[in-house]
Amino acid sequence: MLPPPGLSIIPSFLSAQQYAQLEELVRKAFNSSIEQRGTKGGRTPLDYGIRFDVRTCGVAANEEPIPIWMDDLLQQIHESTSYEKIQDSEDPEMAHSNINSNLSINSEDARPLTVLQHITDRNQSLLPLNFKPNQVTIQHYPPGIGIPPHIDTHSCLGTHILSFSLASTVNMQFQRANEDTKRKMFQPRRCLAENSQILNKGTTDKHPRKAKQILEIPLESNSLCIMAGQARYAWTHGIRRRNTDLTPEGSVVQRQDRYSITLRQVDFDGQCQCAYPDWCDTRNHAYDSSRP
Ligand SMILES: O=C(O)CCC(=O)C(=O)O
């Protein structure tokens, strides 16, 4: 099983100094925030630029601008657009098609796969030239906490979803969307599973669901994960609620406090043009994005 076309993971994204500075400021933002909106299934989100509500999957205005201390990260992301062959980037799946790997089928209790060494060719464009995130969410995941499998809302959240990881490595799971995904996505509260998931203390599922083809990929600190194409529109991503993960070599690692910075380009009137109508709220009229 290959990783979803359109997925890129860039390790050591910032210089060591820039990374250390950013991690300190992210921790500080949580400690000093007077405006914490409570936790979402154990995660604490802080939104900048525009507010994204993971429960309704909608966006709303937000007074808090993207802080200037994120400038190094934004600048480095901007530089990721300036690789050559920009003109080829219209089809993000092509731009990412050479994630070359020896990946194999993975089930929930198998070892995770790694794509950290499968970096997109630097001669390919990772992001469109006009990519400019206007919505940033920082999340804190204490050990044992995850995020249910989901596809970021098609209509309002743009063609590329970025996630920068800090502090702890965590395994992210990717799965091709299916009927079950559709049912969950277009029900009144898409992330209903959030609070009903059982905290799994083990490294792997006690009762792995058979035939579930799930790719598990470690996201190391200071790595940038870019989801485009199928990875963004037609595969779910999520993090299981557990205290430990397996490395690709099979060792058990204890999770630490993890932070992530998700960056998106929001279009309030967005009409998604993707090729995956099954998972698309623009095409699926049962979905009402104005729902509270
Ligand atoms: O924490 C992460 O790396 C991903 C977060 C995410 O998928 C989301 O907020 O939509």
Ligand SMILES: [Fe+2]
């Ligand atoms: Fe997401």
